[in-house]
Amino acid sequence: MPSHAHTESPSSPSSASSASPSSASPSPYDPLRRERDHLAAARAALRAMRHDVEALDITDVTGNWVNAKILAGEIEVRIKALADLADTPLFFGRLDYLHAPGVELAEGAEGESFYIGRRHVHDADGDPMVIDWRAPVSQPFYRASRTEPLDVALRRRFGYTGGELTAYEDEHLSDPAESDATTSKLLQTEIERPRVGPMRDIVATIQPEQDEIVRAGITGSVCVQGAPGTGKTAVGLHRVAYLLYAHRERLARTGTLVIGPNKSFLRYIEQVLPALGELQVKQATVDDLVAHVEVRGTDGATAARIKGDVRMAQVLRRAVRAGIRMPTEPVMVVRGSRRWRVPAYELEEIVRELAARDIRYGAAHDALPQRIAHAVLVQMERAGEAPDDRVQDAVARNPAVKAAVKACWPPVDPAKVVLRLLSEPEFLASCADGLLTEEEQRAVRWEKPARGLKSARWSAADAVLVDEAYDLVQRTSSLGHVVLDEAQDLSPMQYRAVGRRCSTGSATVLGDLAQGTTPWATSSWAEALAHLGKPEARVEELTRGFRVPREVIAYASRLLPAIAPGLAPATSVRESAGALAVRAVPAGGLDAAVVDACRASLGFEGSVGLIAADTRIPELGAALAAAGLDHLSPGEETSATARLTLVPASLAKGLEYDYVVLDEPAAVVAAEPDERTGLRRLYVALTRAVSGLTVLHATPLPQALAA
Structure with a gap:
């Protein structure tokens, strides 16, 4: 798709049709220099935006200390959100529209250009310098193509090295001479960038x-x-x-x-x-x-x-709901010289109605005294009185009403209910009747x-x-x-x-x-x-x-017929020759082979994950330490500098590493309660690699994988 890629030097990631070496004096019309100037101006504008927020005086803005504290907290969050992260590009693309979005232009007039980035940045006049990637005007950056250009004349992608803008790549979506088949090299480079941390x-x-x-x-x-x-x-x-x-x-x-x-x-x-x-x-x-x-x-x-x-x-x-009981006695409410009696059958009707409704137990418990009080108020009105809501609330708090509620609909502690369910066989049997078999009930009950x-x-x-x-x-x-x-x-x-x-x-x-x-x-x-x-x-x-190289995902997909026969195998846009190595090692030499594979992987740029069955982790950790290879546990990557992580197979899901060394696949499978679950765990481990996977085994591979 891209027809032109421009870089600071020939070593920059692109298929450059022209280059501007950094040693050359840039032309005043040098596009790369102009883009760098815009980046510098946008960063300055972001700093000004943050300074404006930091300079806000809210001393006399709020009416009380509570509002002042809330506003101060919101301002602090805003200041943090306006931070300029040096290693994070402020913008990564540009869209040149054929026409101004939402505006009809005269024939021959040009549309606007928008820089697409992680957040909105505007200058002192309020004009946008960077548009948030989530804004509607940014959507064509992700959706436009030559077959459906969405009024985009040019899409420009930017390449960065160490936070510095070093390259750009153009796609002329309205040019019929351009091919729509070539993959953007800057896009490919960004996808394949090493994943440390x-x-x-x-x-x-x-x-x-x-x-x-x-x-x-x-x-x-x-x-x-x-x-x-x-x-x-x-x-x-x-x-x-x-x-x-x-x-x-x-x-x-x-x-x-x-x-x-x-x-x-x-x-x-x-x-x-x-x-x-x-x-x-x-x-x-x-x-x-x-x-x-x-x-x-x-x-x-x-x-x-x-x-x-x-x-x-x-x-x-x-x-x-096991504690709900139907009333057997009436409720007698005394107010002044008058007594009001709610018969047991009427109370039972109220309780049964609440029990039949699909409402929370606590809500029904709170509603019951009000319902009883309402029955009393009906009698008061028949007797010629004119009670209001305050009278109903007072009746609901009457000791006789509260006692009736406690007897019919007692308060419940959820944890105590579950405790009783798992501890008392008779209670579990009554609640699980027709739902769980006796064998299942024994399985869930606590032994002690x-x-x-x-x-x-x-x-x-x-x-x-x-x-x-x-x-x-x-x-x-x-x-x-x-x-x-x-x-x-x-x-x-x-x-x-x-x-x-x-x-x-x-x-x-x-x-x-x-x-x-x-x-x-x-x-x-x-x-x-x-x-x-x-x-x-x-x-x-x-x-x-x-993420996963084509060779690796194809190897892992051998397991799909056994673990998820209804799913289609994944495809991959990444080709990486030599991304997969599967080696059998002599019995007794597995630990040494794993250490050697980790050391070899550390010779490349990026993160390395050593994935193994959980039971193998202590032994492999000792082997790495003896070999002088510093390593981390999963989650420590955010605070440490070592590139090698020792990963129990049970924690590998969702993680990714540039290079993965997988220890003894059969052990990963055997660690699970059944073969299908074990093969699924193995599938997860096999698909954590971004650039290369080395599989080492001293025992035969699982049949589904070795086919």
């Missing part, structure tokens, strides 16, 4: 199919089925940034949340949104959301699977019943049950938008926990069915979205990879 944004390289998902409306939910390397995580994060731009006031009230599979993953992605100017998006794991109790225990695969089954929602509903909340050894699955019980008692607050990544690994009960957090908002669900590695991993997105409460969400599939 945390995940970075892809704002300069978003592809049309990705942009369509990023800019989808806030009212609908989207599920993205993405093969490895298709950028689904980045798409989800950029979608958050876009929605905050397009619906800032709405989401400022309702909030946004990004949910990841583990802390290592969250640390890996934590810099993406701040780099895009969004500093207040919260991030959490599902375990963080349901942290009502301290998790100190673990479940076996069978118990965890049953506790995660959607049938447990009905078991818990029965357990929460806890005597109280403090002694209980809650598991992660138990915490989800407690969260469900809390929602049955009191409605969980809903956010405006939730991004759920690695969603294929959630149980139905975990989906419900997430769905409660966006019941009145929307969601972006990201995952890959082929990478499901939990015993309860979902088999279809339709099923998962139903549990989430978003059955109407549209499912988008990303199959074109930009």
